Amino acid sequence: MTHLTRVPISIDDLIRAVGGPERGGTCVFLGTVRDAPADGGVTGIEYSGYDTMADAELDRILAEAGKRWPESRIAVRHRLGLVETEEASIAIAAAAPHRTDAFDACRYVIEAVKQRLPIWKKELRADGSALWVDPHGRPAVVGPPSPPPPV
Amino acid sequence: MTHLTRVPISIDDLIRAVGGPERGGTCVFLGTVRDAPADGGVTGIEYSGYDTMADAELDRILAEAGKRWPESRIAVRHRLGLVETEEASIAIAAAAPHRTDAFDACRYVIEAVKQRLPIWKKELRADGSALWVDPHGRPAVVGPPSPPPPV
Amino acid sequence: MSTVRVRFFASYAELAGCETTAVELSLPATVRDVVRRVREQLPGTRALPERPLAAVNLRHVKLDAPVGDGDEVALLPPLAGG
Amino acid sequence: MSTVRVRFFASYAELAGCETTAVELSLPATVRDVVRRVREQLPGTRALPERPLAAVNLRHVKLDAPVGDGDEVALLPPLAGG
Numbered sequence: 001m002t003h004l005t006r007v008p009i010s011i012d013d014l015i016r017a018v019g020g021p022e023r024g025g026t027c028v029f030l031g032t033v034r035d036a037p038a039d040g041g042v043t044g045i046e047y048s049g050y051d052t053m054a055d056a057e058l059d060r061i062l063a064e065a066g067k068r069w070p071e072s073r074i075a076v077r078h079r080l081g082l083v084e085t086e087e088a089s090i091a092i093a094a095a096a097p098h099r100t101d102a103f104d105a106c107r108y109v110i111e112a113v114k115q116r117l118p119i120w121k122k123e124l125r126a127d128g129s130a131l132w133v134d135p136h137g138r139p140a141v142v143g144p145p146s147p148p149p150p151v
Numbered sequence: 152m153t154h155l156t157r158v159p160i161s162i163d164d165l166i167r168a169v170g171g172p173e174r175g176g177t178c179v180f181l182g183t184v185r186d187a188p189a190d191g192g193v194t195g196i197e198y199s200g201y202d203t204m205a206d207a208e209l210d211r212i213l214a215e216a217g218k219r220w221p222e223s224r225i226a227v228r229h230r231l232g233l234v235e236t237e238e239a240s241i242a243i244a245a246a247a248p249h250r251t252d253a254f255d256a257c258r259y260v261i262e263a264v265k266q267r268l269p270i271w272k273k274e275l276r277a278d279g280s281a282l283w284v285d286p287h288g289r290p291a292v293v294g295p296p297s298p299p300p301p302v
Numbered sequence: 303m304s305t306v307r308v309r310f311f312a313s314y315a316e317l318a319g320c321e322t323t324a325v326e327l328s329l330p331a332t333v334r335d336v337v338r339r340v341r342e343q344l345p346g347t348r349a350l351p352e353r354p355l356a357a358v359n360l361r362h363v364k365l366d367a368p369v370g371d372g373d374e375v376a377l378l379p380p381l382a383g384g
Numbered sequence: 385m386s387t388v389r390v391r392f393f394a395s396y397a398e399l400a401g402c403e404t405t406a407v408e409l410s411l412p413a414t415v416r417d418v419v420r421r422v423r424e425q426l427p428g429t430r431a432l433p434e435r436p437l438a439a440v441n442l443r444h445v446k447l448d449a450p451v452g453d454g455d456e457v458a459l460l461p462p463l464a465g466g
Contacts, residue, residue, distance in 0.1 A: 011162055011163060011166065011179075012162060012163065015162065015181065019183065019237055020237070021185060021186035021236055021237055022185060022186065023183070023185070024182060024183055024184070024185040025180070025181070025182055025183070026179075026180070026181040026183060027178065027179070027180055027181075027257075028162075028177075028178070028179035028180075028181070029176070029177070029178055029179075029250065029253070029254070030166065030176070030177040030178075030179070031175060031176055031250070031466050032170065032174070032175055032176070032177065033175070034172060034173060034174070034175040034248070035172035035173065048393065048394055049393075049465070050391070050393050050439070050458055050460065052442055053439055053442040053443075053458065054465070056442045056443075057442075057444075078465065078466075085172055086170055086171070086172055088177075089466070090465070090466050095183075097185070099180065099182070099261060102180070103180070103254065103257075103258055106178075106254075107254055110250060110466060113465050113466045114463075114465065114466045115463070116444065116463065116465075117463060117465030117466065118393065118439065118458070118460050118463060118465070119463065119464060119465035119466075120393060120394035120395070120461055120463075120464050121464045122394070132394060132395045132461070133464050134461070134462040134464065135462070135463075135464050136462055182384050199311065199312055200311075200383070201309070201311050201357070201376055201378070203360055204357055204360040204361075204376065205383070207360045207361075208360075208362075229383065229384075240384070241383070241384050261384060264383050264384045265381075265383065265384045266381070267362065267381065267383075268381060268383030268384065269311065269357065269376070269378050269381060269383070270381065270382060270383035270384075271311060271312035271313070271379055271381075271382050271383075272382045273312075283312060283313045283379070284382050285379070285380040285382065286380070286381075286382050287380055
């Protein structure tokens, strides 16, 4: 089963996927695309990935978390393609009998995702330029966005 | 504005209430009513509260969190009345520019709620009995549920 | 004599047999004095813990907190929100 | 001679001018050997960092990890998931 999607993530579906009568706490994390007015405005981010590896890596991350918090149930979705400002690029839901485990498991997954997921983003600027984003450094201008944002 | 509600909580509305282009991380916590098969099954929980104080206390908790995480925006809803198994009795959403703050602010609110909110719950058992729940101790049988669960 | 309004909730309302009552007492007085007076007035409340959780005017307080005329004092069962 | 498939992503695909290529090399060989061969084959990849992130068969590896015939080697720009 794939954790990657090209359509908006349904938070309700994700919460339902991890819910259950024995799990009383659910922690959800959403990462949303931020605007950057200082850089002339960001209209969206184009996400691309090494799909097969990203999916395998997410499987491994969920398996690790499942081993560490055996009573938890966790689901994750990551967007690919164009994600507009304020939309969620990633959503994680972790449910557990007790809230501490739900928080910790959710946190574990997002930290592992940030460190390990082979996914890249190109910031689409309001002026029509596009930049590959290196979260650890400076973005570099690489030219006009491709493909152009849909109308 | 009241943080208390007698109808199911819309998570999407709560997320929208805290979202914004400068806040890239949103942490949501849901507390849901657990079943307790060992106790013969729980069909729901009847929540009652000291409404005016609960609302004031939630205002104070949100103000404290807002002072501690000034760039965050936080919303909370707590159910009153009958909440059926697997429904959320509480939902908190905290959005912030960075995920650590979103997690920490959300966690702060749920811990404060557990310690300070004047709300009580009566567990409705499958056998028709009802028990006031003391989260720090043993529930005590207090008689048949009132009002009876809706069909 | 001053009057404070006393509110009971959840299991305490069941023990008291009522949800609100009025208590008269001379000032200065504390929440502890209110609890003492309530025990005299409503025999069911003798089953309450020696030192119940309390609030005055919508804020948690200790039992030695002062009360004034017109205050709303609440006696709170163990909290179970969330 | 053995063959490994090499994949480029995002900015590295732009530098390489392609998304996949095949590299031939004699075993034993490591990812570092693959990177060296890629630099010879595709001049654009000389702009890649000395020690790029790499994966073999969908797993992160260090540059001294061995590669075998038929392996899929990927060179990964700084990760930006989440």
